[in-house]
Amino acid sequence: MTYTPDIQAFCCHYTSQQTVAEGREGMREEGMPANVTLNRLVCTGKLQVSTLLKAFEEGADGVYVVGCPADQCHNVKGSQRAAKRVNAIKKALAELAVEPERIEMFHLERGFHPEFIEAAQVMNKRISALGPCPFKGETP
Amino acid sequence: MIIAERKPINEILGMVRDAEKILVLGCRGCVTVCSAGGDREVEILASLIRLGMQKQGKKVETVEGSLVRQCDKEYIDxxxxxxxxxxxxxxxACGVGVNFIANLRPTVxxxxxxxxxxxxxxxxxxxWTEQCAGCGNCVLHLTGGLCPVARCAKSLMNGPCGGSVNGRCEIHQDVExxxxxxxDRLGRIGNADAMHTIAPIRDWSTAGHGGPRKVLRDDLTV
Known part of the structure; x- marks a missing residue:
């Protein structure tokens, strides 16, 4: 049976702007995996730990956050805050004996859409290799 | 304020392993301010409990709530x-809250x-850093407002031990x-002579060594 992971991406307005402007078809042509769902935010600093955990509760196999470079966030420290929260979840996942690499933080330049697509591909490859998330109670 | 930290999730999961419906109850007092047990942390812990149980193949329902304080009878109600x-x-909440619920809800x-x-x-x-030991016999008026009971690793009352080097404690370089x-502070505030006052042998009975402590204010009891 083939396994297609459910991957939830949380991206700030700026880092995802150019990619999203391509439209669904354009993104697919560029290589954006169809199983990655984009959740756009004004700033990743707005993301709460509970929002990311909720994604796992709702069935995500992998979650990642794309924010601005740490020193270039439009809101000064937004992407730094997001990175800290992602780290907090990595620790919580490890506590629960779930692979911490199921969640990741990426810092990307604004409008760099090949790298934006690449982040999605990296996560798709990684999560596909890990198999279904243990929270689903399925056997990988 | 009282500083707290969330327990390891597996320890909590072990406590509630037989429960099917769990009330995760925050406190809007000290633990909210130190980001350990306020509404936001309740939401996170409830989510972690659900995920942890899910992973074990168990189904659990969580209810999330918080009280103004868990250290007053009327709020426990x-x-x-x-x-x-x-x-x-x-x-x-801190341990006070857990005790108050246990005191006031005998079967819960x-x-x-x-x-x-x-x-x-x-x-x-x-x-967050420790500032007070709640020892029940405050000497801050003698020490320039800085507490040797809580902030000296040995709770010394008459100056530093021999391990003090360049203003750092011998237990760790991070500790002053x-x-x-x-x-230094007594000198700055013109009270350097206070260093020469010998503190007598301390009576620790107020620090809990005489059993659980109680404050009774007769003017407030009706």
Missing amino acids: EIDQWTGQYDAIVSM KVYPGVNTSFLGGSADQGV CIWQSIH
Whole structure:
């Protein structure tokens, strides 16, 4: 049976702007995996730990956050805050004996859409290799 | 304020392993301020409990709530709004809150969601440090406002030990030698002579060594 992971991406307005402007078809042509769902935010600093955990509760196999470079966030420290929260979840996942690499933080330049697509591909490859998330109670 | 930290999730999961409905109960007092047990942390812990149980193949329902304080009888009474919706409470208040629920709701199962750490303050965003030991016999008027009981690793009362080096404590370079700081501060506020006052052998009975402590204010009891 083939396994297609459910991957939830949380991206700030700026880092995802150019990619999203391509439209669904354009993104697919560029290589954006169809199983990655984009959740756009004004700033990743707005993301709460509970929002990311909720994604796992709702069935995500992998979650990642794309924010601005740490020193270039439009809101000064937004992407730094997001990175800290992602780290907090990595620790919580490890506590629960779930692979911490199921969640990741990426810092990307604004409008760099090949790298934006690449982040999605990296996560798709990684999560596909890990198999279904243990929270689903399925056997990988 | 009272500083606390969330317990390891597996320890909490072990406590509630037989529960099917859990009330995760925050406190809007000290533990909210130190980001250990307020509404936001309740939401996170409830989510982690659900995920942890899910991973073990168990189904659990969580109810999330918080009280103004868990250290006053009248606020504990508000727990009754969730009657029938839980078979165990995980309290994210300090140990006082857990005790108060246990005292006042004799048949309710209540478990601690946090480790109560110390009495302290916020030194920086996300950093809390111990400032007071609650010893019941305050000497801050003699030490320039800096507490040797809580902030000296050995709770020395008559100056530093021999391990004080360049103002740092011998237990760790990150820890200031509070007696060096007391000395420096007394000098700055024109009270350097206070260093020559010999503190008598201390009576620790007020510090809990005489059993659980109690404060009774007759003017407030009606």
